[in-house]
Amino acid sequence: MIYTREKLHASVSSLSWGPSDPSLPGIFRLEADAEGDLIRRARIETGFLHKGLEKSLEKRSWFTSMIAVDRVDPEAPLFAELAFCIAIEEICNIQVPRRAQVIRLILCELGRVGSHLHFLARAAIATGFDTASQYILRDRELVLDLFELMTGRRFSPNFFKFGGVGADITEGFIERIHETTRLLEIRLREYHALMIENQAFIDRLAWQGVLSAETAQSKGLTGPSARASGLRFDVRKDEAYSGYEHFDFRVPLGTGARGTTGDGFDRIVVRLEEIRESLLILSHAVDSVPAGDFLALTTPPDFTVPAGEAYSRVESPRGLLSCHVVSDGGAHPVRVQWRTPSSSNIEVVPEVLKGITIQDFPVILASFDLSIAEIDR
Amino acid sequence: MRTFLSAKLGNLAAWAQSSSLWYYTITGGCCADEMLSVQGCRYDLERFGCLPQAHPEQADLLIVSTAVTEQMAKVILDVYDRMPSPKYVMAVGACSNSGGAFNERVSYVKSRPLEQVIPVDVFIPGCPPRPEAIMNGLILLQNKIQERGANENAP
């Protein structure tokens, strides 16, 4: 912990955590003015992990660009791949085969389950709840195994291609999905008993870090954190893409079960519920994979996109992820712009941290599921 | 007799060091996920006596798995300076090994090899490397510490 502070006057002190600190969910700096141990004002400085990704995409050819796209959100890489593919397919007017769409959907829902499990593990670690985090990490490995079986990699799969996916469904994949979803349903009940019904865990999160729907809306919050505050916005429902319109699922909202709507506990509960919904979608989707091609066209290394532009939205595990692709028909993109959910979501954090004790801020930060790599890009 | 004893003591210290490498991680990006996997119960780094530490003052091993840009180099150096010696460094992933997908040819942030900032003991390639690779790197580091302890105290 790089932990510096100076005394301002009698009881107000200026504290600073980071850039590298295990109590933060990534590499950034958090400065706070604290009165006693209550945070009165918080400031955040990000950008340490800036990697120049958007410029790097402009310099890459269309064929190799997926490598950089994978690194937009390294924790859930398939969503950025999907947004990029949808945008390119719109410009080139490629019809994605139905089979490829369902395969994409299966992998994305799997990615959502994995990312939410990762979130729960991080939240458990932030509350010092090692045992729960170990159980969750055990189940996250099951999801990563499925990824490996299908795409060949655990992270950065580089699997979605323009007009489809890189490979057909692996033998035994569907049986494994059924097996895993059944197991995870049981495990979710276990987490429910371990976390949601645990009074010590509730005390750490309920009534803490309350985010009202108005604040969430005025700061442009999206994703599960916004839904926990009661904002009902889910791209999968509102503008169905990649065949989500064929599946019936519920969008869980924060109810304030143990505290008030939009508190830290709601943000945990909403994500647990979302895992359950994703598992339902998964078990329906693997049973309804249509026959046909998995790839509409093979991308040659000198693939070019005709002049034009497109804008695509997907619902990533953290919120609205959108991609604006502009091409002038050349060998490189003119611009690939990303709207990443975390960079908007982090705007509410200084608001929410007001009035939180110093001991509590890691828990509240963890409850927002921020990906710093996604903010800095 | 004295040299024999000091050699034995040196060996003991090296053995103790190698079987209790407490680590502090600086991660960002895909390797952060794999580092969490390694901590998790399937791979379980605690088998090797490795425990994650919240403060660099208490760590023996620094695991760096970010792109080493100008800004990150400062952060890494700061953490490295605060670790007490003897300290060891593990560069995990292509970014910290060689600049990876963000080196000076691809991106203007000019990610450098970690070696140019602090001395590195073990390099683990991959983007991101598998947990097994990280564990293998750890075993290599353990062997290296034990060999070094045996050689330094030889008469």
Next chain:
Amino acid sequence: MRTLLKKLESDFGQAVTIKKFGRSDQFVVEIEAEKLVEIATWLRMQEAFRMDFLENLSLFESKGKTVFSYFLRSGSQGLQLVLRTSLATPNGGARLEIPSILGVWSHAESFESEAEKMFGVHFSGENRASSVRKNFGLGDEYPLRKSFEWGDRVEL
């Protein structure tokens, strides 16, 4: 959507040009930079539509011009619209000037600060005191402009 666009045309006349956005069924409203805040406020305040959510602010440079695209969405209706304006990119390190729309959509904060760092755009009109600062360590260089080069680069 059509009614909104008709109303927009009748209210602003020559100031707006309406086009299709790419192949999609969305529309782009191209306007002058001076009219940006006025039209944005109009879109935000329309009783029936209420474009109350600024999804994204995307900038790109093409043919010597920096193009600003504001992706709007109406939370209640699910309508989408792209508001677009363009300015000539200045040479060297000079900054672009455009009125800030922070007064219209308060969550434009993160997009504007990013554009400021990456494109060298100065958003005038609103004083921004954000509690989230972005420090990419770039100094006075604006990497996303087409004129930016860092040498020593190979074709990929």
Next chain:
Amino acid sequence: MKEFFDLPIVTSSYGWNAIFGLDETVSVLFVLPVAFAVFLLLILYPLFFLLGFTERKLSADLQARVGPNRTPGKGALQLFADTIKLGAKSANTGLSLQRRRFLPSLRTAALYSSFAFLPLGTALVFLDSEVGAFLPFACFGFLFLVPLFSNEGPNEAEDQIMAHRQSFLWLSAWIPALLTTLIPVARAGSAKWTALLSSQSDGVFSWTAFSSPFGFLAFLIFLFSGLVALQLPPFHSLDRGTRRRTGPDLAEFGLNEFYSLFSWCIFTSALFLGGQSLREISDTSFIWAAYQLVSTLVKASVLYLGVRVTARALPQIRQDQMTEFCWRILTPVALVSLMGELLWTSVFSGGAQ
């Protein structure tokens, strides 16, 4: 000089004489340092390694992991390796040497002074005074007064706040602990360790914890409030003063933490979990003394492991929640159990008479 060695210290430490094979008349001032050294080197440190390893293995098993298994003896030497490593490390803290050494040493000395009245058995207590059962409070209390009057680190404002918080927490946890101490003291009619131990020597149902439901309640409250006061798991705060410790300091901190928890377990077992009879007061054989020692250590070890493994299965609790827990739950329940126990004894022993 002769008079000095014949000071009338109330002691029942002849068991140690038996263990060392010494005559009963050998002065306690000679036996105490020897016994302390033996206890530290042959009992406490091996127990630290063994219990620490067992705890890590048990909690790993709880968490579906394997736990340390690479050091010799299937990982049994893991904590030995950790301690050796920390001892061999250079300590480069920002504090000045004097400041860094002085306060921890003072605390360590205060902590280990509790060995003088550690109730290891009826024949193994060095300082067996009339206020024996209340001495731990004075001893451990000193630990928390030290940071209150001295700033340990360079960041004074924060440390001052933390020190005040901790002292208040200590105060709020000692009240239920003191209240529950009164129950075994009332049963024994004395606060002497020998009296307390011998009053519980007639089988399991004579132990305070199992003599009545209120006794068991008091046992739990005493254990918990001690853990809260000493800031031990599961009631440790998020940053329990380990931030600036490195190398040897950290090893010392770990050992001290182990000793404070383990000695608290010994106190708890002496107050609530039975003792040994004074029947064989004339029997000063080695076997009798060793039996006392081993039985106490086994009880304390089981308590220790129970506490540590349970702590792993719970999330951490904030300091203000702990204080609230003390005032809103521990203290009222302690009062209830005290009243209940008094009623219980008056009803049942009255009936028996």
